[in-house]
Amino acid sequence: MSSEAVSAAVERAPATATRRARREGLVAFLFLLPSLVVFLVFVFYPLVQSFYLSVHSNDIIGRPTLFVGLQNYVAMLTGPDFRLVLWTTFWFAVLTVVPGIAISLGLALLLTARIRGIRFFRTAFALPFAFSVATSAVVFSVLFNSAVGVLNGLLFQIGSSGLAWLTDPGIALVSIAIATVWLQLGYDLLVLAAGLGAIPDELYEAARLDGATGWRLARSITLPLLAPQLFFLIVVSTIQSLQSFGQIYILTRGGPSNTTTTLVYSIYSKAFAFGSSDFGFASAEAVVLLLIVLVITAIQFGILERRVFYR
Amino acid sequence: MRRWLHSARADPGGAISRALIYLALAIMTVVIVFPLYYTFVGSLMAPGDINSFPPSLYPHGLHPQNYQTVFGLIPLGQQYINSIIQSGVITVAELLTATLAAYAFAFLDLPWKRFWFAIFLSTMMVPWEAIIIPNYLMMADAGLINTYFALVLPFLATGFGTFLLRQAFLTFPQDLRDAAFIDGCGHLRFLVQVLVPLQRPALAALGVFAFLGAWNQYFWPLLVTQNPQMQTIQIGISQLQSVDTNDLGSVMAGVVLAIVPTLVLVIFGQRFIVRGLTAGALK
Numbered sequence: 341m342s343s344e345a346v347s348a349a350v351e352r353a354p355a356t357a358t359r360r361a362r363r364e365g366l367v368a369f370l371f372l373l374p375s376l377v378v379f380l381v382f383v384f385y386p387l388v389q390s391f392y393l394s395v396h397s398n399d400i401i402g403r404p405t406l407f408v409g410l411q412n413y414v415a416m417l418t419g420p421d422f423r424l425v426l427w428t429t430f431w432f433a434v435l436t437v438v439p440g441i442a443i444s445l446g447l448a449l450l451l452t453a454r455i456r457g458i459r460f461f462r463t464a465f466a467l468p469f470a471f472s473v474a475t476s477a478v479v480f481s482v483l484f485n486s487a488v489g490v491l492n493g494l495l496f497q498i499g500s501s502g503l504a505w506l507t508d509p510g511i512a513l514v515s516i517a518i519a520t521v522w523l524q525l526g527y528d529l530l531v532l533a534a535g536l537g538a539i540p541d542e543l544y545e546a547a548r549l550d551g552a553t554g555w556r557l558a559r560s561i562t563l564p565l566l567a568p569q570l571f572f573l574i575v576v577s578t579i580q581s582l583q584s585f586g587q588i589y590i591l592t593r594g595g596p597s598n599t600t601t602t603l604v605y606s607i608y609s610k611a612f613a614f615g616s617s618d619f620g621f622a623s624a625e626a627v628v629l630l631l632i633v634l635v636i637t638a639i640q641f642g643i644l645e646r647r648v649f650y651r
Numbered sequence: 652m653r654r655w656l657h658s659a660r661a662d663p664g665g666a667i668s669r670a671l672i673y674l675a676l677a678i679m680t681v682v683i684v685f686p687l688y689y690t691f692v693g694s695l696m697a698p699g700d701i702n703s704f705p706p707s708l709y710p711h712g713l714h715p716q717n718y719q720t721v722f723g724l725i726p727l728g729q730q731y732i733n734s735i736i737q738s739g740v741i742t743v744a745e746l747l748t749a750t751l752a753a754y755a756f757a758f759l760d761l762p763w764k765r766f767w768f769a770i771f772l773s774t775m776m777v778p779w780e781a782i783i784i785p786n787y788l789m790m791a792d793a794g795l796i797n798t799y800f801a802l803v804l805p806f807l808a809t810g811f812g813t814f815l816l817r818q819a820f821l822t823f824p825q826d827l828r829d830a831a832f833i834d835g836c837g838h839l840r841f842l843v844q845v846l847v848p849l850q851r852p853a854l855a856a857l858g859v860f861a862f863l864g865a866w867n868q869y870f871w872p873l874l875v876t877q878n879p880q881m882q883t884i885q886i887g888i889s890q891l892q893s894v895d896t897n898d899l900g901s902v903m904a905g906v907v908l909a910i911v912p913t914l915v916l917v918i919f920g921q922r923f924i925v926r927g928l929t930a931g932a933l934k
Contacts, residue, residue, distance in 0.1 A: 364760050371838075374808065455673065474885040474888055
């Protein structure tokens with residue numbers, strides 16, 4: 341190659357490189373496009389619409405009619421129901437997240453035992469996973485049935501007259517939480533078992549050489565090293581409990597006396613329950629739900645950055 | 652647990668602690684498996700049997716007719732097909748869109764890459780219930796209520812799945828990719844012939860995850876399908892419970908039929924489920 345040809349090639353190279361980069365950028369964008377279209381139409385546009393609807397009144401088929409400013413928010417915050425709704429939502433989260441994680445942590449620790457038949461127990465504990473929110477709620481509605489249900493059957497055997505599991509305002513929320521924890525257990529267990537499996541044995545051996553035993557090992561090694569998984573589960577199950585709908589719809593329809601009406605159920609009943617169609621009010625509640633979830637996510641990122649990862 | 656229980660000096664062989672572990676595991680197994688057991692047993696009980704009090708925990712004589720009766724209460728066969736179509740389309744579509752997007756994020760240069768990636772991630776933070784009203788109104792406006800389109804359209808792409816696949820694709824050695832391109836491989840050919848076959852475990856994980864999520868959906872299908880012929884099996888099963896409260900055996904038979912696919916998935920596809928579901932938890 342002559343020296344002129346080389347220098348010409350060198351001069352041309354940047355142009356080809358730019359063209360290639362531009363082409364690659366175009367290909368990349370085309371690959372993102374299908375997803376972006378779906379997100380734009382079914383996530384971002386509705387997100388804007390949620391805000392828009394929340395500051396409008398609407399007709400029976402949901403068409404916004406009149407700009408009403410913050411009226412829906414004022415009605416919501418000063419109305420008689422909203423405080424109860426938030427309270428119910430909060431308690432439902434506590435009643436599902438805390439027992440769910442505590443029980444599955446216990447099970448995960450038991451499953452690290454080196455004894456025969458662990459695989460059997462693992463599979464047994466994963467079985468609730470086969471159920472959906474709907475199927476589990478239907479099964480629990482049979483178990484909770486106050487006339488012929490198994491749970492009241494057991495109470496009867498020990499001399500109790502039984503409970504009105506789903507119709508007593510004092511315990512209906514707890515009953516729904518029991519069904520939810522049962523459904524959730526398999527997932528929590530999978531996450532925690534995976535976390536426990538990732539803790540190197542040498543750590544325990546080293547600690548044992550230093551004379552650590554029993555709870556001391558659990559407290560200084562197992563729990564700190566499991567912190568990322570525990571933290572992840574707390575966040576994920578809290579958000580999931582906030583989003584719960586099917587089990588409430590199927591088991592109690594938000595009753596008795598609204599004691600199981602959580603935020604999401606309230607959105608449903610304001611917007612869609614028979615003869616309601618108050619999309620503006622329901623959208624104001626939807627915005628509150630969005631804000632709560634965003635705050636939890638923000639806290640999650642804040643803490644993740646700083647503390648939880650020891651490794 | 653062995654790790655610390657076994658170190659108790661008073662119990663050198665660990666026999667007592669082992670017995671305690673078995674006892675705890677056995678009790679929890681009974682508690683956790685009971686609802687599943689009772690579903691199967693109840694599905695075989697005659698009405699007089701399942702409605703007795705105190706309830707019997709095993710059937711007095713088999714009553715498989717429940718499985719016939721349930722098909723008369725709701726259009727179960729059609730609803731099964733609806734669920735398979737809905738979950739199948741969502742799963743395949745999510746795999747396609749997420750593979751393409753993940754490939755772009757993992758291997759290609761594009762302007763504002765971080766911005767686009769942030770857009771994808773941000774969709775994971777929006778709870779579906781907070782945008783369900785505008786989505787419903789949009790479907791109603793478009794006249795898509797009671798159609799498959801309404802059931803699947805909003806779920807044809809996935810931020811989480813894209814993230815999952817991108818993480819997997821990033822482990823692919825750059826040298827190998829360069830070699831393939833020197834051999835004249837284009838983007839699509841590389842994707843189809845090299846990357847996808849090598850990334851089958853990650854794709855399977857996403858597939859199982861997407862299928863389970865779609866199959867188990869409740870709120871959205873409840874809103875956009877009112878015609879029983881268009882409803883998914885989840886909605887059908889939950890309507891059963893209000894159809895006839897005296898026929899609990901048939902209700903249980905319906906539940907059994909609805910959980911068969913997922914039960915098979917749980918028993919035989921566990922490692923994919925573990926991969927898919929714990930992906931977010933482990934880094």
